[in-house]
Amino acid sequence: MSNQMDRGDFIKITGAASLGLYTLGAPAILKGQSQNSKITVAVIGTNNRGNAHASGFARHPNAEVTYICDVDEEAIKKGLNSVKEGGQENEPEGLIDFRNALDDPDLDAVALAMPIHWHTPAAILALKAGKHVYIEKPCSHTPEEGKLLVEAADKYNRIVQMGNQRRSWPYVMEAMALLKDDIIGRPYFARCWYANRRQSIGFGKPAPVPSNLDYELWQGPSTRKEYKDNLIHYNWWWHWHWGAGEILNNGVHYLDMARWGLGVDYPAKVTSTGGRYHWKDDQETPDTLVTTYEFPNDITVAWEGRSCNPRGIEGSSVGISFHGENGTLVIGSGNEYVVYDNDNNVIERAESGSADPTDTSGPGFDLDRDHHDHFIKCIQNGQRSRTAIADANISVHNCHLGNIAYQTGRAIHCDPHDGNIIGDNEAMNYWTKEYEPGWKPTV
Structure with missing residues (x-):
């Protein structure tokens, strides 16, 4: 496909059909x-x-x-x-x-x-x-x-x-359609990464709750812990009691794209290694984590998170690369992609800067806008979301499996049909959590 093709028409044709997400009620x-x-x-x-x-x-x-x-x-x-x-x-x-x-x-x-x-x-x-x-x-x-x-x-x-x-970003949707159209042959491996220079969160001290904060309601469903001065509003991410680390903070975006591009759901095996290496402080979740997912049909996905080392991959601090029989497709931090053949020649490229400046709904503009617009249209028209929770939760679930493999320190074996953990009672201890009395969610 040439970049001279009308990308708007291409996306309209491929966007829903190639994702296969409109078949349910x-x-x-x-x-x-x-x-x-x-x-x-x-x-x-x-x-x-x-x-x-x-x-x-x-x-x-x-x-x-x-x-x-x-x-x-x-x-x-x-x-x-x-x-x-x-x-x-x-x-x-x-x-x-x-x-x-x-x-x-x-x-x-x-x-x-x-x-x-x-x-x-x-x-x-x-x-x-x-x-x-x-x-x-x-x-x-x-x-x-x-x-x-x-x-x-x-x-x-x-x-x-x-x-x-990213499920609503036009060039990312286009890239996924190209994968489905075998632009790199059969894709069998995806590499996801995140690199940042997060600073130490220090050691929190018990402190009075600020007068502007309802800390009781902030805790809500979680069992009660005393207020500390380095917890709110962001560092809760790095405590297992409230957060879940970088793989569920930023990794979920790219692991979701890996599933999307490779056409996979749940893995059969998950391994995860890393730790809190850079700083010594209150953080419980790892700043360095490498997680590998093995899917049926000889497909593997790898996640590399480095929260305290900013050196990127493929020229980007965050991104994903798909590797196949005939080449590689790379998506960086933005609404963009580039495709290489096995001789490292660029055979296809699209980036936000190439957007039509007269198209105010296009990829050169606010990249939340397309997703908000899709949500509103789904409500108005009654159509199924392209990122409905039944599908999106599979990506989230796989991230949880990565954390469980890290916390247990061993490989996790799963049923690739539903993502359930097989034969590991210790791992199942992380399947749910304790709630504050009266707060446990029920359907």
Whole structure:
């Protein structure tokens, strides 16, 4: 395929069909919902990633942000400012407790960007209230939570779309279609990587809870621990009690793309080695991790995470490379790809800079926009999301398996049909977790 081909038409033709994600039943359209009316959205968690959702949905012509929810009053202010920056004239209502927003019968959807120990419990509460859910990765804190979320999406018949926005990036979609069209022959190996220069989180000290923070609600479903001064708002990621490390923070994006491009689901075997090598501090999750997934039909995927060494691969700090019989396809950090033959000649390339500047929905613009737009259209039209939770959870589940292999210190054997661990009672101790009494999520 030449770069001179109309890429917009190519994506329209290949985008849905090549992914094979529209074959299941679609959730019902909201009662009385027309394709022209605005979808009302509550954005929950606006200290960091949620602000992109606040401005993104505020900017969308068919959406309106009606609630900004966060346990931190300062984060609510950030969210309200993001909505204003998105160009929305009506100011949303700010709420500490998102559950109050779920009581509003006129609320259509929620965008969840809370810490991951809240992802599944909050999403299930929203589904029970009849809301559609846009949920940031990784969607669950344990394999059991992921399965509960899939069950809830099916039971309550609502759209649940994960924030793996690369599934909606035009050139990434194009790259996957090229893989399906055998541009590198049969692909049999994918390498995913992440390299950064994260600093030490130090050693936290018990401290009074800031007056602007509802720490009790922040903990929510998790069993209670004392507040420390180096935990919130980001370092919880590196504690097993609340977080899950880099593989579920950034790795999930690229391991999801590996599944997508290779056409695989669950592995038969997972190995994972690494540790906290660079800094000596409170961090429990590894800063260096190499995880290998062996799939049926002679397919392997490798994840290399280096949180404290920024040297990239293929000229990019994050990315994925697919290796096949006739060449290699590389996708870096952005909406781009390059294809090499086995003589290292470039045979195909696309990047955001080559976008048509007159196309405001194209790859040269806001790369959250396409994913937000797809979510809104799925609600309006009742079609199945290209990143529906039933499929997205497989990628998340595989990341959990990587952590379990690391925590047990040995290979994990799985049923490639459903991802269940085979014959390892110790590994199954990580399948679920203990919840604060009264907080365990149920479908």
